[in-house]
Amino acid sequence: MKAGGVLHRAMPTIAGVLIALAICVPVSMLVFSELDVESKDQITTSLVATIAALAISGAGVLAWCVHRGIAWSDPSRLSPLWSWLGGRRALLVGYVLIVGAWAALCVVLGMSTWLELLAEGLGPSRTRSTAALTSWQDWILAAVFVATQAAFLWSGGKLRIGASSPKPYRFAVSAAIFSLAMSILVAGLVLAMLEGVDRMDVRSRPEDPAEIGQFLLALLLGNWTIWLPIAWFALRDVDRPTGLSRLSGMLLAGSWIEVAVALPIELVARGRHENCPCASGSWIALAVGGPLLLWSLGPAAYLLYRRERTLNARTPGHAKRLLARRSTKIRVTPDVEAT
Amino acid sequence: VSADRYLGAARTASLLLLVTVYLAVDIARSNVPRLLLLADARGAFTSAFFEQLVDDDKVLVVRNGQSEWWGIPEVESRSHVLKPQFGAHQDVPGIGRLFVMREQGAKYLFAQRRDGRRWIATRLDSAGAAIGGEARLRDIALELSLEPKDDYHATFRAIENELIDRRVEISGAGIALRSDLAPWLIALFNLGLLILIRNHVRRALDITDGEEEEPWLLLDGHVGLERVAALGWLAALVTAPWISSATLLMTLAARVHVDGSISTWATDGALMASALTLVIAGGWVALTLTADVVSLRAERRSHLTSAPAAPAEEEPA
Numbered sequence: 001m002k003a004g005g006v007l008h009r010a011m012p013t014i015a016g017v018l019i020a021l022a023i024c025v026p027v028s029m030l031v032f033s034e035l036d037v038e039s040k041d042q043i044t045t046s047l048v049a050t051i052a053a054l055a056i057s058g059a060g061v062l063a064w065c066v067h068r069g070i071a072w073s074d075p076s077r078l079s080p081l082w083s084w085l086g087g088r089r090a091l092l093v094g095y096v097l098i099v100g101a102w103a104a105l106c107v108v109l110g111m112s113t114w115l116e117l118l119a120e121g122l123g124p125s126r127t128r129s130t131a132a133l134t135s136w137q138d139w140i141l142a143a144v145f146v147a148t149q150a151a152f153l154w155s156g157g158k159l160r161i162g163a164s165s166p167k168p169y170r171f172a173v174s175a176a177i178f179s180l181a182m183s184i185l186v187a188g189l190v191l192a193m194l195e196g197v198d199r200m201d202v203r204s205r206p207e208d209p210a211e212i213g214q215f216l217l218a219l220l221l222g223n224w225t226i227w228l229p230i231a232w233f234a235l236r237d238v239d240r241p242t243g244l245s246r247l248s249g250m251l252l253a254g255s256w257i258e259v260a261v262a263l264p265i266e267l268v269a270r271g272r273h274e275n276c277p278c279a280s281g282s283w284i285a286l287a288v289g290g291p292l293l294l295w296s297l298g299p300a301a302y303l304l305y306r307r308e309r310t311l312n313a314r315t316p317g318h319a320k321r322l323l324a325r326r327s328t329k330i331r332v333t334p335d336v337e338a339t
Numbered sequence: 340v341s342a343d344r345y346l347g348a349a350r351t352a353s354l355l356l357l358v359t360v361y362l363a364v365d366i367a368r369s370n371v372p373r374l375l376l377l378a379d380a381r382g383a384f385t386s387a388f389f390e391q392l393v394d395d396d397k398v399l400v401v402r403n404g405q406s407e408w409w410g411i412p413e414v415e416s417r418s419h420v421l422k423p424q425f426g427a428h429q430d431v432p433g434i435g436r437l438f439v440m441r442e443q444g445a446k447y448l449f450a451q452r453r454d455g456r457r458w459i460a461t462r463l464d465s466a467g468a469a470i471g472g473e474a475r476l477r478d479i480a481l482e483l484s485l486e487p488k489d490d491y492h493a494t495f496r497a498i499e500n501e502l503i504d505r506r507v508e509i510s511g512a513g514i515a516l517r518s519d520l521a522p523w524l525i526a527l528f529n530l531g532l533l534i535l536i537r538n539h540v541r542r543a544l545d546i547t548d549g550e551e552e553e554p555w556l557l558l559d560g561h562v563g564l565e566r567v568a569a570l571g572w573l574a575a576l577v578t579a580p581w582i583s584s585a586t587l588l589m590t591l592a593a594r595v596h597v598d599g600s601i602s603t604w605a606t607d608g609a610l611m612a613s614a615l616t617l618v619i620a621g622g623w624v625a626l627t628l629t630a631d632v633v634s635l636r637a638e639r640r641s642h643l644t645s646a647p648a649a650p651a652e653e654e655p656a
Contacts, residue, residue: 078636081630193615196592197607198599252623260618264585268371268592 083311095301102294103142108274145291149298152177153244171243175231178247181292182230183223185254188285192262195269195281241310245303251296258289342543346553347540353557353576356532360579364526366507367586370518374593377502380479381460381597384495385448386472388437389462433496447599456503459599519594522587526617529583533621536576537628544635557632558639569636577629579619588614 037087085091110146235243262285270278429437435452444495449459462472470478477487478495483501488494516524560569592612595607 077521078626078630080634081626084637086635193611196588196595196614198592198595200609257615257618257622260581260585260622261588261615264588265592268375268589271375272371272596 082304082307091301092305095297098297099294145295148177149295152247152299153302170229170240171235174244174247175228175235178231178251179224179227181228181251181296182254184288185258185292186223186253188288189254189258189261191281192258192265192285193281194262195285196265241303241307244299245307248296248299248303249291252300254298255289255293258285259293262286262289342547343553344542345539345546346555346558349495349543350553350555350557352532352536353540353572356529356536356579357575359525359532360575360582363522363529363583366521366525367589369507370522370590371593372516373502374459374590374597376479376482377499378460378597379500380476380495380498381458382462383472383475383479383496384491385460386462387476387491387495388448388472390465390472431492434492434499457598462641494623519590522590526580526583526587526621529580530617530621530624533576533580533624533628537631540628540631540635544631545639547635547638558636559643561636561640573629573632577625577630580625581618584614584618584621587617598644 028305069082154173231247234246238246266280266286267281272280352655359534431437435450437453438449439446447459447461449457451457473491473494476491476498479498480487480494483498485494485497485501488497503518505518508515556565557569557572560566591610
């Protein structure tokens with residue numbers, strides 16, 4: 001492969017890394033920094049310089065991508081795995097069972113909110129309420145959970161996975177949900193990493209709840225505007241299943257990575273926050289990463305199932321090959337056959 | 340090179356991978372509680388140190404047999420602790436140079452060891468302070484099967500030596516690793532092994548058409564318990580990098596907590612970025628390896644279950 005080709009393929013990754021750095025560096029420095037008055041100017045200068053450098057280089061890479069087009073990595077490498085998983089209807093059934101088991105566990109363990117199973121279950125033990133799944137908030141949460149999954153798959157068009165290449169604005173709803181979810185995931189990941197290096201200083205938080213709310217809103221909106229262009233790149237010039245699969249894959253991978261990072265850190269850090277579990281960054285990461293992982297599994301399982309069905313319908317002999325793969329043939333030697 | 344040799348090497352490497360994952364879990368299970376015990380010991384030592392102070396706002400420093408009183412500097416942030424060139428300090432043999440400072444009303448003890456490692460601690464919390472620092476140090480020493488000394492400095496020195504300087508011995512390999520470095524090395528080693536296995540499986544996939552090559556349950560278990568074992572083996576390979584990364588993150592988080600988060604932003608950023616890279620790279624290699632193994636399983640199965648070619652009839656002489 002030519003060097004230019006390698007560069008072309010690597011560009012999206014480089015852009016992703018730069019954008020991720022542009023998010024992580026300022027967020028991590030701003031959110032829970034332990035700045036004092038004397039050094040604030042110096043830190044602000046270096047922060048602005050870092051953001052400017054990352055933004056300029058990221059914009060350059062993105063301009064290059066727009067000019068040359070993006071070459072995403074070859075998806076066929078994982079195709080056998082997707083076919084293997086998608087060929088099982090049990091995947092969808094399993095997902096429904098997982099959601100059911102999750103909700104049932106919340107009832108049994110008396111979680112205050114059914115989405116907090118992962119964080120509450122792993123956090124320090126404390127007296128739990130018994131009002132799980134009985135309050136109207138839980139039902140609203142459940143409705144929002146399912147509605148956003150449907151809206152993600154609907155993506156501004158009919159609730160149908162077709163092969164046509166829709167206009168980009170048809171993906172608007174999916175892109176918006178994806179961007180919001182990825183923003184939350186990045187914020188959670190940064191918090192988990194801050195907890196990992198013990199830099200979650202509760203005392204440096206603003207005391208006014210309005211200030212916290214404004215800051216979180218700005219943080220989410222900031223991240224949202226960064227993830228929207230990424231979603232646009234992922235959805236450009238592709239058909240609906242491919243576009244949704246890319247978004248769904250990124251969400252699934254992101255939430256899995258967040259849980260994989262936050263879980264071990266929380267296991268170590270939970271002893272430090274016995275009195276106030278939500279002061280732990282890894283606890284917050286699990287509280288958002290766990291539900292998002294559960295959420296993103298749904299569209300992923302559905303898209304895999306639809307992919308296999310589409311392959312069945314379009315590829316001659318696909319069903320036969322699938323049947324042969326699941327069957328066990330008995331070798332018959334000529335002697336036995338003769339008898 | 341035949342596919343046999345690639346598959347044989349991949350099978351051996353996969354077994355080695357599983358052994359190292361077990362080793363990583365075992366080391367983390369041992370390391371994390373020991374590190375948390377070390378944090379406890381440092382808190383107890385700090386308590387004992389402050390219990391000896393006569394004046395709460397001053398530190399008695401003994402230099403060349405003469406006593407001096409030093410005021411405790413008030414600092415705004417622990418980030419200043421990185422350069423404790425100011426204030427009182429004591430040189431305690433075997434423990435290091437001890438500085439005392441105060442931040443937002445709480446007093447901290449900062450230690451700089453001879454080997455360059457540093458830590459900061461405050462007094463034990465209210466629950467732990469029910470007993471004095473010296474008594475708690477004695478308890479910890481007994482917990483570690485060490486003989487408590489009369490001098491709390493000596494007791495703490497023995498505890499720190501036991502918990503920090505003891506190396507992890509890998510029996511059979513004759514290797515002894517520093518306990519804080521072992522998870523990093525194992526995570527890197529596991530990633531390398533996964534890449535090696537994927538390369539071998541991919542090469543075998545390129546060469547073979549599913550002929551009956553080297554037997555490997557991972558590829559040939561299709562029915563009953565064999566299938567369960569094969570899928571279990573595959574699941575173990577997929578989860579291996581996540582598990583070793585998790586043990587690494589646990590040890591890293593515990594170590595940072597025990598030392599009191601006195602490293603710089605750059606160090607913390609580099610450590611977490613490296614750990615995150617290992618998580619992502621390991622996950623990607625494990626996923627692609629699974630896809631290749633699934634392909635190879637399908638090819639082997641297809642070949643095994645296809646009807647054999649009819650034997651060529653010998654032509655009559």
